[in-house]
Amino acid sequence: MTAEVQGAEVGRDQSNAVGDRWWEDAVATCSTLIRMDTQIGGPGERAAAEWVATFLSDAGVGSELVESEPGRSTLVSRVPGQDPTLDPLLVQMHLDVVPAQPHEWSVHPLSGEVRDGYLWGRGAVDMKNMVASVLTVVQERVRGGRLPRRPLVLAFFADEENAGVLGAEWAVQHRPDLFEGCRTAIGEGGGYSVPIRPGERIYPIHTAEKGWAALELTARAAPAHASRLYDDNPVRVLGEAIGGLTHDRFAVHLTPQVEQLLRTACELGGVAFDPDHPEAALSLLGTEAGNAASGLRHTAHATRLSAGYQSNVIPGSATAELDCRYLPGRWDEFRAELDAALGDGVEVRELARTAGLAPTADGPDPALFSAASQALQSEDATARVSSFMLSGGTDATHLQRLGIECFGFNPLLLPEDLDFWSLFHGIDERIPVEALHFSTRVLDRFLDLY
Ligand SMILES: [Zn+2]
CATH class of the missing domain: 3.40.630.10 (Zn peptidases)
Incomplete structure (x- = not known):
């Protein structure tokens, strides 16, 4: 209407x-x-x-x-x-x-x-x-x-x-x-100031966003009396799988957007940027470091759990939901890393997925960056702009x-x-x-x- x-x-x-x-x-x-x-x-x-x-x-x-x-x-x-x-x-x-x-x-x-x-x-x-x-x-x-x-x-x-x-x-x-x-x-x-040191500020302009997915994990086995020896207990198997989802199980992937932000921070901070160890530059970003860090990896967090109906019964299944944030355009790579981290004790089902914001092939519009930079410098003479990747959507x-x-x-x-x-x-x-x-x-x- x-x-x-x-x-x-x-x-x-x-x-x-x-x-x-x-x-x-x-x-x-x-x-x-x-x-x-x-x-x-x-x-x-x-x-x-x-x-x-x-x-x-x-x-x-x-x-x-x-x-x-x-x-x-x-x-x-x-x-x-x-x-x-x-x-x-x-x-x-x-x-x-x-x-x-x-x-x-x-x-x-x-x-x-x-x-x-x-x-x-x-x-x-x-x-x-x-x-x-x-x-x-x-x-x-x-x-x-x-x-x-x-x-x-x-x-x-x-x-x-x-x-x-x-x-x-x-x-x-x-x-x-x-x-x-x-x-x-x-x-x-994007567009907010990130102080690098006194009088030196980056204004990151976001040109990419991580994609999002909700996945359901399920572990299954025959239900059993809780007095037995029973390592197949789906609650234990599921717990072990999601226990493997620490951030270091996902590899560091340096995208051009995050690289530009980290390089600019290093330049303003007077230190060399090491592309083999991009995480070393994160501390320059202060409170922005957490956002930039999640732009260097895929992530997956268990956010919901469900299993069982009585304390003395081992249930036939246990499920968890994962909130996943993957680098845009790299779903298959994310799934390979996730599956390796989970092991083979659980089934994985996709509940929902968005694409994120994938950067354009020929890079962001330079005219927009130039206009944004000039506009910022008219109010903050030391302003520097950089691209970056948003971890949210x-x-x-x-x-x-x-x-x-x-x-x-x-x-x-x-x-x-x-x-x-x-x-x-x-x-x-x-x-x-x-x-x-x-x-x-x-x-x-x-x-x-x-
Ligand atoms: Zn909003």
Whole structure:
């Protein structure tokens, strides 16, 4: 189902003067978005999408609201560019958030409160911050008649936190026309500062994502009385198999994306990079090291277990579910390493799998990297950009099926002691107010350059 939300003529005369520090409006907009309860599966996605549509309409930008199911709303808007012959840039975002338990938080997770220089609440980093920055930039530009260099397609997806099934995946399958002409996209997952040493920062732009799979392991044997000698006990066999899944059972594979990040870190840190021992460079990355480390290997973690029905009966089977993150395009290699680590006592069944985001054959678009680098340097003179691989997943995995090259670029200059990754889906999720101002100004600059 669709609903047209028409905006007024772009570039219309606006009587309300735009303030000098217009980028600060992103904080109030982000706070408003946080106060809208868009916890996944709840009723808030449509209300939030309608609020964004009204915001854009007031700025003179029309939108189309589409729904995969009632209430599961995705909004798509087109903003004209100075040069209509250029391919539009897709800015892909999501309005849903993961749930939050208020009793675990220092502030109410839907408060959108500003305290101690931070804006607090669920979605403050994932990813209502970027939604607010983009809305603020588009409003400022359209009202001021300052169109971006190329046209924009803004997508505000539903259901990203459930793998995008009712959001981006649905839209790619059922409404590919919404993204017509788009060859590149920016979105969440990269662009934040990683301090290497004082005054030296890398802003990793994610150009690849690991794939994901859920696998079921089953060990089987005849049920038996628990008083017997019985090494075939499926619970023991399964336990031994999953006990073998330590990270060192998976080989180090240095992909070009992670190599570039580690080489840049070594260059800024003044140490030599050893491609035979890439893990030696991880410590330069501080709190980013964990993310980079998981980009060097396939991983598999047991996350669910099930067996038995009475303590004195050895059951006939035991099962475990694995959450697997494999380097994109290397499924067969992952399965070979996994099977070797598990041994031959268990059956393996695939429950679900996504492809991840595989880098393009001829490497990432250099024009986008150049524009991102210049835009960042206009606000942080020492900024260096690098590619990297995200160990989690985003809607980019769906959009690449339309031939759209996706980049994680949500520019944020963060305090050096902030463990940014711990805030994603975490307790006390919050964004520094200054970082939100920074991202708004950098994205604005980026739209002139790219
Ligand atoms: Zn997200």
